[in-house]
Amino acid sequence: MNKKFIQIISTILAAIMLMTSFGVTVSAEEAVTLEGNVGEDIVLTQEDVEQAPEYLSYQNGSGYPKMSVGKAPDGMEKVAENDKYILYVNKSNCFFCVEEKATGYRLYSNPPEDIKINQSGQTTNNLKSQLVVGTAVPSAKSTKNRPSFTFAVKPGTFTVEEIENGVKFVYTSSEEIGIMHFYYAPLDEKGKRITAEEVEITMEEVANYDYACIRSEEIKETVVDFSVPLYVTIDENGLVARVPTAEIEESGTLEKMIEATNAANVNKDVKYAQNVQKVKTKQDEMNEKAWAKGETPMQLPTPTPPVYSEPPTKEDLNLVYSIQLLPFMGTVIGDGDGYMVVPDGSGSVIGFTNESKISTTYHARLAGGDATKSQDEVINVHESLLLPVVGIKGYDYGFIAIAEEGIGNAWADAAYCGQTADCNRTYFQFDLRYTDVFMIGDTGNGWGTQDVAVYQSGDIDLDALSVRYMFVGAEENDYVGMARTYREYLIALDGFREEVPEEAPFFLSLQGAVRVKRSVLGIPVIITETYTTNKQALDIIDELNTNNIGSLYLILNGWSDSEIRGKVQTGFDPISKIGGKKGLKAISEAIAKYNDKVFLNIDNVYYRKGGNGFSLEWDSARNINAVSADIFYYRRNVFLKDASRGIEKLVSPTKIAETLNKTTTAIMKFDQSMGISLSKATTTLYNDFGNAKNPGNARDDMRTYIDTALRDLSSKISILGSGTLGSYLGQVTATINTPMTNTGFMIALESIPFYQIVLHGYVPYATKPLNQYGNHTEMFLKAIETGSYLYYALMGGNPSIIKDTEHDELYSPDYSYWLPILLEEQKQIAELHALVGTATISAHENLEDGAVTTYDNGVKVVVNYSKKDTLTYSGKSVEPMSYVIIEGGK
Numbered sequence: 001m002n003k004k005f006i007q008i009i010s011t012i013l014a015a016i017m018l019m020t021s022f023g024v025t026v027s028a029e030e031a032v033t034l035e036g037n038v039g040e041d042i043v044l045t046q047e048d049v050e051q052a053p054e055y056l057s058y059q060n061g062s063g064y065p066k067m068s069v070g071k072a073p074d075g076m077e078k079v080a081e082n083d084k085y086i087l088y089v090n091k092s093n094c095f096f097c098v099e100e101k102a103t104g105y106r107l108y109s110n111p112p113e114d115i116k117i118n119q120s121g122q123t124t125n126n127l128k129s130q131l132v133v134g135t136a137v138p139s140a141k142s143t144k145n146r147p148s149f150t151f152a153v154k155p156g157t158f159t160v161e162e163i164e165n166g167v168k169f170v171y172t173s174s175e176e177i178g179i180m181h182f183y184y185a186p187l188d189e190k191g192k193r194i195t196a197e198e199v200e201i202t203m204e205e206v207a208n209y210d211y212a213c214i215r216s217e218e219i220k221e222t223v224v225d226f227s228v229p230l231y232v233t234i235d236e237n238g239l240v241a242r243v244p245t246a247e248i249e250e251s252g253t254l255e256k257m258i259e260a261t262n263a264a265n266v267n268k269d270v271k272y273a274q275n276v277q278k279v280k281t282k283q284d285e286m287n288e289k290a291w292a293k294g295e296t297p298m299q300l301p302t303p304t305p306p307v308y309s310e311p312p313t314k315e316d317l318n319l320v321y322s323i324q325l326l327p328f329m330g331t332v333i334g335d336g337d338g339y340m341v342v343p344d345g346s347g348s349v350i351g352f353t354n355e356s357k358i359s360t361t362y363h364a365r366l367a368g369g370d371a372t373k374s375q376d377e378v379i380n381v382h383e384s385l386l387l388p389v390v391g392i393k394g395y396d397y398g399f400i401a402i403a404e405e406g407i408g409n410a411w412a413d414a415a416y417c418g419q420t421a422d423c424n425r426t427y428f429q430f431d432l433r434y435t436d437v438f439m440i441g442d443t444g445n446g447w448g449t450q451d452v453a454v455y456q457s458g459d460i461d462l463d464a465l466s467v468r469y470m471f472v473g474a475e476e477n478d479y480v481g482m483a484r485t486y487r488e489y490l491i492a493l494d495g496f497r498e499e500v501p502e503e504a505p506f507f508l509s510l511q512g513a514v515r516v517k518r519s520v521l522g523i524p525v526i527i528t529e530t531y532t533t534n535k536q537a538l539d540i541i542d543e544l545n546t547n548n549i550g551s552l553y554l555i556l557n558g559w560s561d562s563e564i565r566g567k568v569q570t571g572f573d574p575i576s577k578i579g580g581k582k583g584l585k586a587i588s589e590a591i592a593k594y595n596d597k598v599f600l601n602i603d604n605v606y607y608r609k610g611g612n613g614f615s616l617e618w619d620s621a622r623n624i625n626a627v628s629a630d631i632f633y634y635r636r637n638v639f640l641k642d643a644s645r646g647i648e649k650l651v652s653p654t655k656i657a658e659t660l661n662k663t664t665t666a667i668m669k670f671d672q673s674m675g676i677s678l679s680k681a682t683t684t685l686y687n688d689f690g691n692a693k694n695p696g697n698a699r700d701d702m703r704t705y706i707d708t709a710l711r712d713l714s715s716k717i718s719i720l721g722s723g724t725l726g727s728y729l730g731q732v733t734a735t736i737n738t739p740m741t742n743t744g745f746m747i748a749l750e751s752i753p754f755y756q757i758v759l760h761g762y763v764p765y766a767t768k769p770l771n772q773y774g775n776h777t778e779m780f781l782k783a784i785e786t787g788s789y790l791y792y793a794l795m796g797g798n799p800s801i802i803k804d805t806e807h808d809e810l811y812s813p814d815y816s817y818w819l820p821i822l823l824e825e826q827k828q829i830a831e832l833h834a835l836v837g838t839a840t841i842s843a844h845e846n847l848e849d850g851a852v853t854t855y856d857n858g859v860k861v862v863v864n865y866s867k868k869d870t871l872t873y874s875g876k877s878v879e880p881m882s883y884v885i886i887e888g889g890k
Helices: 003-018 046-051 148-153 203-207 252-292 479-494 534-546 580-593 653-670 699-713 754-759 776-786 815-836
Strands: 032-034 042-044 077-081 085-089 096-100 106-108 131-137 142-147 158-163 166-186 211-235 238-244 319-325 339-342 348-351 362-365 389-393 398-405 410-415 423-431 435-440 450-455 464-472 505-511 513-520 523-530 551-557 597-602 675-678 719-722 734-736 790-794 841-846 850-855 860-864 871-873 876-878 882-886
Touching (some): 085 238, 131 166, 131 211, 148 158, 166 252, 238 319, 339 410, 339 423, 389 423, 398 423, 398 479, 423 464, 505 534, 505 734, 505 815, 534 580, 534 815, 551 580, 653 699, 776 850, 776 882, 790 815, 815 882, 850 871, 860 871, 876 882
Parallel strands (some): 505 551, 551 597, 597 675, 675 719
Antiparallel strands (some): 077 085, 085 096, 131 319, 158 166, 211 238, 238 464, 319 423, 339 348, 362 410, 398 464, 435 450, 513 523, 841 850, 850 860, 860 882, 871 876
16 A cells, blocks of 8 residues: 555544534545645545545445535535535535535535435435425325425426525426317307307307307416425524425416316307207297298207306315425435434434334324314324424434424424435424314214215415524534534523522422212212312421422412313402412412412313303314314223213314413412413414314414413413423423323334423423322432422322212322322432532433433433342442432542
8 A cells, every 4th residue: 555545544534533424425436625634635536535444435324524615515506605604506406405614514405316325116206305295186085295306306397596595496396287279250140150260259258159169179288286485594503494385386277277167168158059049040940931831830949058167176286285394304324323313202212223123204293193183092192292303413413403483283204224215314294284084974883984084275374384404513413412402592592591490399289179070869960079278288388398398389270160160261260169269368478488389270271161251162173174173081991082071172272372361360460479380281282273253273373372472471470381392491480291201112212301401400390290100219210310300299188089080180199198208209309409400411321221311510310220230330339220429420
């Protein structure tokens, strides 16, 4: 090996840490210039490349080597640049990439065409597409996924336009349609053509029956089937891909279809007029002959009027129903040690390889399922996706993608190497319109039933959909680095504020009263049953503070008469049976004495009874059939609807902000020190297809309404969220019901505390009720591992009264039983809080039977989940089902 080559290879190895898995391909055809911290450029000849290590030739998933900063990739040109990034575009195929100037790392919209990737079926065209557009013809009940490469780039029906800070692509699907053209000549009084001159006339002229069609001709015209724009721009925080839905065109074909239908109807008019004229002429001749003979003429039948075709509507078009946005952006080729992150529950890691080899890709809706969608049974309970962010850890660096607009309509998708192609990818898909399936027929015995698909037509409700892509540097290229990047994004975007209390908070909800069915003298009646009186709540407050509980965050459920009766809350109506206003005032004074916090729960999303200005018929959300959506409970043993527990409705999204403001205003008028707890509004999104009183709303509209209301209320009152969506995190004081694990999909490699890593040190977050877990100790250890605070849902009265009621979800709620347990657990949480309260999580590692969490002040927490084996970590022994804290690395 010659001396020159040895020097080259040595320099390359020195620069290897700067190489990226998302750069451009080394070509064996040409000399390639590489840059690193080496002081000078290195030029490799074709011979050098052939002898160089295999990571330079893009094999075994090793990625794209980094090229010279500022040098456009082959076939691309620079269209935008700022202090941090450069955007390059290939105007012949719509490929683009963004380059981080400080490192030279590049993120590509599609894998370069000279990279050989094994794939199957439709993936071949998807690999070359920036959009995959889902279309449907509602009248035909048909759907189809259309890659932009197939319908626009390959046939050349696309445009590329440079704009400020970026580029605009327009992808157009064209369709050839036959339009009938008719040529007419004037008629004389007997219906004969006067001349052979060809003229085109209007329908009004034809209606006068003075013209005859002398010739018809079908002319093929190319018209727009649909057209979708894509704006790609760079700013100081990365790259943004955006589709404004107002610019999506779907009407071009409709106009031509209407024109063709009208032309056909004109032809029917002409032929009918000719037939009428012929009959009239023949009748006149027969009349003259009959009268001449003194006979009664025979009457000819009148020609049958034509049957006209109805002009088509939007339901007869290819309507845009969904868009996969940049489904191969940042794709990593081949298997290896990298992984993808999706926000399933607390967070999930999906490896680049998967031993189970399951064929199902990851596809889950942000903010959970849609309650207005029909559901006859619930078999699987999924953790919600609370954060609109996905990411990929490449071999040298990674990136995150954040859904910025259209969050409520978005799905997170991921596929690992070998599922659809030999590459790893994660992206967002957005619903623009919806479909649902309803069962018709005799649903009682299952015979004669049929599933009928219903498609949404009309205009697109969503204003825009967009995704931001941000780099995660090599020094923090893991899910913790992704979480930190997203947290910094939230801080800059929302003023994501630090709310960590001095003492470790303990979250406790107490159920006040409920309405239950009881038998009185053999007659079933509905009565108000007391679970926890205000006096019992006062005793609990005193007892917990006497035992140094720390900072008590008390949530009062079942305090409002409207709430327990199933009405929408619009005011302040405490239940007198548990203590009324006087009892609440005493609780408020006790809370103030101990410097604790109290929150009155508001459930202004679900309701089952009209009143307070709300009608079950007119103020509830409607499904795609424009019918008020019924919300059922489901039996846990057979997963089917349990109609015996009653049917609930959903408040129309346009009304939720109104109820929040009314109730909050009334509470503040009573006591300004009280906060509000939102049990449903911060975690629930659904569609409303509207009625004559309330306009329809997409899920993302609902998110916007609630976000606006929370921003206004958060400046006036403390808000406690529940399972809080990422959009609202900047507005809440704290959040409870935080998912502690992922759903457990087979595609997931492991569960990670991504949600908790984002929040720690800024927004206090607590577990789901620990008393309701089957494995209580394991969930407490999860709280220790993830830096979560504790949450219990209890009652001060006799828990046996829950038996045989519909409130059996409040299981194991006995305060007296849990008191010594929660006091000991809170003591341990307080010790950890004293060490890491305001710190952020800087590292996290899942072990075989445990986990290690590291904070930015050096504190480590090692948890052992094994029930029998001792865990040894960094010289420390961790007993089964326990943990140790290592302070400052000691």
